[in-house]
Amino acid sequence: MSDPATALREAEAPKSKRDWFGYVLTAVIGIVATFLATWYQIAVTEREATAAEIERGRAVRQSVIGIIEEQALNGIKLDADRIGRLIDQRRRDQRVLLQIPTVDVVEQAEFNIASSPYLPVSRKEEIKPIFESLYADVASRSFLSFPDTEPNSELLNELAKQIQEGKSSAALANLKRLQEIHSATLVLMAKRSRVGFFDAFLKFFTEPSNLAVFLGLYFVVLQLALRIRKWRMERWGNHRNWISVDTHGIL
Known part of the structure; x- marks a missing residue:
């Protein structure tokens, strides 16, 4: 017979295992639930902050x-630098990290004025040059010089500088030079692009696909020629046999 204490421990052993599993499962569920709740709260907070x-x-x-x-x-000339400083100042005050381009703000202001029903058309036309002057200033500042690797980069950069400075006569002269260089380049390329018969022949047969097509056509034509020759020879043989038989019959 077994000891009563041993029997009691054996009876309580499965119960202890079941309690341990329940504790672990409860802890895991609690951790997962806490993680999901924290993740959801962070996502909601980030969405609200954005x-x-x-x-x-x-x-x-x-x-x-x-x-x-x-x-x-009020007819005051718009300055791109001043507008940019105002945007940066307001962004710092409002703790805004998003970039706000100057051109976008100016375009919206121009649209508001152009679409205003309280301003006459003549007044809108008077304001229009103010915005056009600002756009020209911004466009000239955003120009990037042509790199040295670009063909005729020196002439192109000089032309761009003259356009920015409003030197129309000098810019037109450089534009004429650029057009002459371009025309000469096209003529030279046209001469180099002329391909002779031998070059075309080599170019055709250097392509594997062209060579395969040529060999395939050559094989088909060769087989057709052999079949025609065989047919003609068989026909000529039959014709000779017929003549021979006919001659013997006559004799």
């Missing part, structure tokens, strides 16, 4: 657009 930053960015845009509209309506 939405809030977008709204602050819109506020920055609207404030700078209002300044641009006021200056344009």
